[in-house]
Amino acid sequence: MAKVDVRKHVLVPKHVKLSEKEKEEVLKAYSATIENFPRILKKDPALEGLNVKYGDLIRIERKSPTAGKTVFYRTVVLS
Amino acid sequence: MPDAEEPYVYKKVSTVVFGVLSPKLIRKIAAAKIVTPELYDKEGYPVDGGLMDVRLGVIDPGLRCKTCGSKLKECTGHFGYIALARPVIHISFVSVILTLLRYTCRECSRVLLPAAKIEQYADRLKRLGKDKGSDVMRKKLKDIINALRSGSRCPHCKAKQKKIVIEKPTTFFEDERRISPIELRSRLEKITDADVELFGLNPAAVRPEWIVITVLPIPPVTMRPSITLETGERSEDDLTHKLGDIVRINQRLFENINAGAPEIIVEDLWDLLQYHITTFFDNEVAQLPPARHRSGQPLKTLTERIKSKEGRIRHNLTGKRTNFSARTVISPDPLLELNEVGMPDIMAMKLTVPERVTEWNINYLKEFVRRGPKAYPGANYVVRPDGRKKRLTEETIEASIEELQPGYIVERHVMDGDIAVFNRQPSLHRMSMMCHKVRVLPFKTLRLNPAVCFPYNADFDGDEMNLHIPQTEEARAEAELLMIVDTQMISPRYGLSVIGCIQDAISGNYLLTKNGFSMSRQDAVNLLASAGIADSSKLPKKDVVAGKEIFSALLPDDFSFAGRSKSREEPEVVIKDGKLVSGVMDKNNLGEGSGLLLRNLHKKYGRHFALDVLGKVFKLGVAVLMKRGFTTAVSDTDLPPEARLQIQNVFERAEKEVAGLISHYNSGQLEALPGRTLKETLELKILEVLNRARDETGKIVAMNVEASHTIVMAISGARGTPLNLAQMAGCVGQQALRGRRIENGYYGRTLSCFRKGDLSAESRGFIKNSFKSGLRPAEFFFQSIVGRDALMDTALRTPKSGYLYRRLANALQDLKVEYDNTVRDSGGRIVQFSYGEDSLDVSKSEGGVLNVKRAVNEALEG
Numbered sequence: 001m002a003k004v005d006v007r008k009h010v011l012v013p014k015h016v017k018l019s020e021k022e023k024e025e026v027l028k029a030y031s032a033t034i035e036n037f038p039r040i041l042k043k044d045p046a047l048e049g050l051n052v053k054y055g056d057l058i059r060i061e062r063k064s065p066t067a068g069k070t071v072f073y074r075t076v077v078l079s
Numbered sequence: 080m081p082d083a084e085e086p087y088v089y090k091k092v093s094t095v096v097f098g099v100l101s102p103k104l105i106r107k108i109a110a111a112k113i114v115t116p117e118l119y120d121k122e123g124y125p126v127d128g129g130l131m132d133v134r135l136g137v138i139d140p141g142l143r144c145k146t147c148g149s150k151l152k153e154c155t156g157h158f159g160y161i162a163l164a165r166p167v168i169h170i171s172f173v174s175v176i177l178t179l180l181r182y183t184c185r186e187c188s189r190v191l192l193p194a195a196k197i198e199q200y201a202d203r204l205k206r207l208g209k210d211k212g213s214d215v216m217r218k219k220l221k222d223i224i225n226a227l228r229s230g231s232r233c234p235h236c237k238a239k240q241k242k243i244v245i246e247k248p249t250t251f252f253e254d255e256r257r258i259s260p261i262e263l264r265s266r267l268e269k270i271t272d273a274d275v276e277l278f279g280l281n282p283a284a285v286r287p288e289w290i291v292i293t294v295l296p297i298p299p300v301t302m303r304p305s306i307t308l309e310t311g312e313r314s315e316d317d318l319t320h321k322l323g324d325i326v327r328i329n330q331r332l333f334e335n336i337n338a339g340a341p342e343i344i345v346e347d348l349w350d351l352l353q354y355h356i357t358t359f360f361d362n363e364v365a366q367l368p369p370a371r372h373r374s375g376q377p378l379k380t381l382t383e384r385i386k387s388k389e390g391r392i393r394h395n396l397t398g399k400r401t402n403f404s405a406r407t408v409i410s411p412d413p414l415l416e417l418n419e420v421g422m423p424d425i426m427a428m429k430l431t432v433p434e435r436v437t438e439w440n441i442n443y444l445k446e447f448v449r450r451g452p453k454a455y456p457g458a459n460y461v462v463r464p465d466g467r468k469k470r471l472t473e474e475t476i477e478a479s480i481e482e483l484q485p486g487y488i489v490e491r492h493v494m495d496g497d498i499a500v501f502n503r504q505p506s507l508h509r510m511s512m513m514c515h516k517v518r519v520l521p522f523k524t525l526r527l528n529p530a531v532c533f534p535y536n537a538d539f540d541g542d543e544m545n546l547h548i549p550q551t552e553e554a555r556a557e558a559e560l561l562m563i564v565d566t567q568m569i570s571p572r573y574g575l576s577v578i579g580c581i582q583d584a585i586s587g588n589y590l591l592t593k594n595g596f597s598m599s600r601q602d603a604v605n606l607l608a609s610a611g612i613a614d615s616s617k618l619p620k621k622d623v624v625a626g627k628e629i630f631s632a633l634l635p636d637d638f639s640f641a642g643r644s645k646s647r648e649e650p651e652v653v654i655k656d657g658k659l660v661s662g663v664m665d666k667n668n669l670g671e672g673s674g675l676l677l678r679n680l681h682k683k684y685g686r687h688f689a690l691d692v693l694g695k696v697f698k699l700g701v702a703v704l705m706k707r708g709f710t711t712a713v714s715d716t717d718l719p720p721e722a723r724l725q726i727q728n729v730f731e732r733a734e735k736e737v738a739g740l741i742s743h744y745n746s747g748q749l750e751a752l753p754g755r756t757l758k759e760t761l762e763l764k765i766l767e768v769l770n771r772a773r774d775e776t777g778k779i780v781a782m783n784v785e786a787s788h789t790i791v792m793a794i795s796g797a798r799g800t801p802l803n804l805a806q807m808a809g810c811v812g813q814q815a816l817r818g819r820r821i822e823n824g825y826y827g828r829t830l831s832c833f834r835k836g837d838l839s840a841e842s843r844g845f846i847k848n849s850f851k852s853g854l855r856p857a858e859f860f861f862q863s864i865v866g867r868d869a870l871m872d873t874a875l876r877t878p879k880s881g882y883l884y885r886r887l888a889n890a891l892q893d894l895k896v897e898y899d900n901t902v903r904d905s906g907g908r909i910v911q912f913s914y915g916e917d918s919l920d921v922s923k924s925e926g927g928v929l930n931v932k933r934a935v936n937e938a939l940e941g
Contacts, residue, residue: 036908066919070916072912073909073912
């Protein structure tokens, strides 16, 4: 059976890996440490091909019924 | 909070260790050694070394503790101890002892696990213990040993192991031979600390031999106080009784052993001591008769004090009760203000407000004291500056008035205008607890304005509500500023008013503001006066004024509004410069949780004004009905003969259509809808036809029923729907069970009065009759089926969804919107990066949206 690429599915929002510099900016903007961020598993199918490692910050751009478009951040964890 | 070192926390609990007291520690913490079961000597003074020893704490007011020198309530008491003549097993640890005995060697006391295996498993076991607890760890160890066991020899010293069984509750046997607690203890003593750890016990806190009691701590007298009865007799606590038994038997055991009594006698006394100590810890042990009072009622010992619903935890810690609160049945009173609550006078004479005496109010407060507890408004207590409380009675009143001076506190009766917190359970949202101002009224129910029923979800079919009187200035100020009804008007859930007109207030305002309503100016002034408007200058200077003009008298002059109403004739509501130009006031504008009229009033003029207007509108609506008269009757559902003929035609047509469908189906001409069987298709089509027929009769009814009060209620949204009316006047319609017509209950038919295989409308639960014309027996039965189903459904669903909501509320309760608009939990973890993803405070919006256009316009206008 052909493998399904979930990243192309309509319901999967766009996931972007942030660079170290961008990551620091986001952490500063929310004056929070990386532990305070929501998490995402490293093996999450949506992260396929992003080449992420533990501690990376992922920006997720999704549609929102209240605001139209919103951004969400998640930090990569192993388990 | 993130990263910051918390400057104010200088000591932090890192671990909590549970353990067993060692005999050494028990002796060390003890303030006295208890040697005699006697409590008091002939003078009634506690015996030294007795159970009520003065060194164990104070229970008499005025005395000082012998050990620490503190007074009653300051001294928490001190433990004592008794040295037991023979050791005894602790009932709560019997299972631990059994495991220890079974899985250690009887000779060398090592774990029955080869040395190599111990190394192999130790770490893994410890990790398991940390994650899942010592019970799981012990279980795992047992499993490992059982799996590895080969033969019955110790892997260390090769000694043969015997089978250990327990005879409940506290006797151990090894191959039929009884193990005495002494022997048991010496075996436990030999287990090494390293092995103890494998069993999930921390040897620093729990050495296994400590589980066998040699020294029993005696709890301080403060946790077992004696009470003095009116007769002057002293009645001791259950625990004291039990401890008395223990000390007595222990003493006898000592004497017998020293006198060299026969083994049997010593053993018997030993067993008795074991029984007493077991029931001292737990008087509900299986296989053991509970220790009883002389009256035959079981003693309440340590475990029973803590356990179950009446125990310390669920009764005293989780289940706190409040003073200065009241509860009774509620009833409506539209003449109250929205933020008032009517309180029965007898309630007002029991609940009090403390008021501090100053040189300026002393004469005022003296009057309260003079009237005493029996006359309203009086006072029940006077509190002296040293905190002594004095109850006012007829005899003490005079002395209290003399005594009264600044610094005293008078607990006076509740009066009009006092602050109270009003609550109805289940308190699901913050509007379930609101602050009201008291109005003391005759009769015996708590009264509230019917307009605030909605936030409380109250009705008057027997509901009860609670009332609390805050007792400090801070509490009163906080309640009034943060919780008074005015502040709760706009719902934080959808940004509209949760308080609005209901029932007759809606129909009254509908009738008043409908086109064509007018009355003489004199009547109008009267009407306004009964709604609480004394100033009638806003009424036009005409002899006859229209209803809309009367309503406009309530609105501020600079108020403009555009909205919609439910009405078909006047759907556009326009208010211009404080005048209702067009449109009617119905549920869409005045009701709770709908329409922007109340929201706009609130926004423009503030909560107090909005609530005030709403209260007046409510009273006006009721007053209109009082003046005009309003009733509903069966004749409201009368139809002219032509209409009845029309309805009959509708049925005939529908029946023909159904019959056609059935014959189509029978002859196989019916075509199945996609994804449906032929039968399902038929059912769907029939249902569609019948529902259409019902709707048509509804339309006929709506067109033909004369303008009646029943119609007014339905149209204004006060109560009932046009469908309800159609069911009363036209036809009840198809009864559907789980989305289908009634299905077979008998073989091939729904009821035995129908032919088998009959698929016609009337045999499947279509009710042709109206509620007025009366239902045929079969129809009545079909209606009952559906009615019962609906009733069961609500009865089963309410608790389920209630619990669901409770879990949700508890899970979300400490989430908080921070100043940067992120939502975080108590640990600072981010839940949302922007509240609601749009950072909108719904309670400041209008129905969840911001009217940007108007905001810009207002800003431009300055």
